[in-house]
Amino acid sequence: QKEVEQNSGPLSVPEGAIASLNCTYSDRGSQSFFWYRQYSGKSPELIMFIYSNGDKEDGRFTAQLNKASQYVSLLIRDSQPSDSATYLCAGAIMDSSYKLIFGSGTRLLVRP
Amino acid sequence: GAVVSQHPSRVICKSGTSVKIECRSLDFQATTMFWYRQFPKQSLMLMATSNEGSKATYEQGVEKDKFLINHASLTLSTLTVTSAHPEDSSFYICSAKRRTVPGELFFGEGSRLTVL
Numbered sequence: 001q002k003e004v005e006q007n008s009g010p011l012s013v014p015e016g017a018i019a020s021l022n023c024t025y026s027d028r029g030s031q032s033f034f035w036y037r038q039y040s041g042k043s044p045e046l047i048m049f050i051y052s053n054g055d056k057e058d059g060r061f062t063a064q065l066n067k068a069s070q071y072v073s074l075l076i077r078d079s080q081p082s083d084s085a086t087y088l089c090a091g092a093i094m095d096s097s098y099k100l101i102f103g104s105g106t107r108l109l110v111r112p
Numbered sequence: 113g114a115v116v117s118q119h120p121s122r123v124i125c126k127s128g129t130s131v132k133i134e135c136r137s138l139d140f141q142a143t144t145m146f147w148y149r150q151f152p153k154q155s156l157m158l159m160a161t162s163n164e165g166s167k168a169t170y171e172q173g174v175e176k177d178k179f180l181i182n183h184a185s186l187t188l189s190t191l192t193v194t195s196a197h198p199e200d201s202s203f204y205i206c207s208a209k210r211r212t213v214p215g216e217l218f219f220g221e222g223s224r225l226t227v228l
Binding site for chain 1: 118144155
């Protein structure tokens with residue numbers, strides 16, 4: 001069973017702090033990883049993807065990938081109340097066909 | 113990002129009826145589309161993978177005769193929930209994959225189905 005694991009949270013941080021969201025995956029064959037943000041009652045929206053070991057920065061967001069440890073993370077700098085949402089980590093696998101396996105999501109609360 | 117449109121956003125139907133949900137990629141060609149289902153406070157559950165011009169691939173435990181998927185063109189996939197029952201009430205979300213690397217998915221707005 002190929003899995004992506006996330007802590008469900010909620011992760012509560014004060015406004016302006018760094019929020020750190022973590023994800024582990026079981027399939028060593030996974031090459032690409034994605035972070036999606038989902039507001040309550042809405043569909044997921046893509047924040048970032050990463051497929052090379054190391055860090056990738058985009059504005060206030062930094063994705064980190066460590067393939068040896070099978071670990072992916074998302075850092076959100078200068079957290080804002082509008083960042084409060086559920087963050088879904090997904091890994092791409094090639095099973096019988098290409099698919100994304102999603103974690104259960106981490107709920108982030110940014111306190112004003 | 114790319115735009116995927118899903119319609120209808122909300123639908124209420126009586127038990128035993130069928131409901132069709134459309135998913136369109138508006139600004140790119142999607143050879144592959146995916147249909148997910150999400151229950152409250154749970155993650156996305158992949159139901160099936162829809163490939164243009166061929167039969168859909170269903171995940172284990174998903175009834176293909178109940179959830180009919182058609183991917184007639186490079187920009188349109190449909191999901192029909194046949195003979196709907198209250199336990200089919202859920203949030204259904206489609207997504208489309210661009211051909212380019214790394215293969216991220218773009219999601220439609222989702223369709224909330226309520227079966228009375």
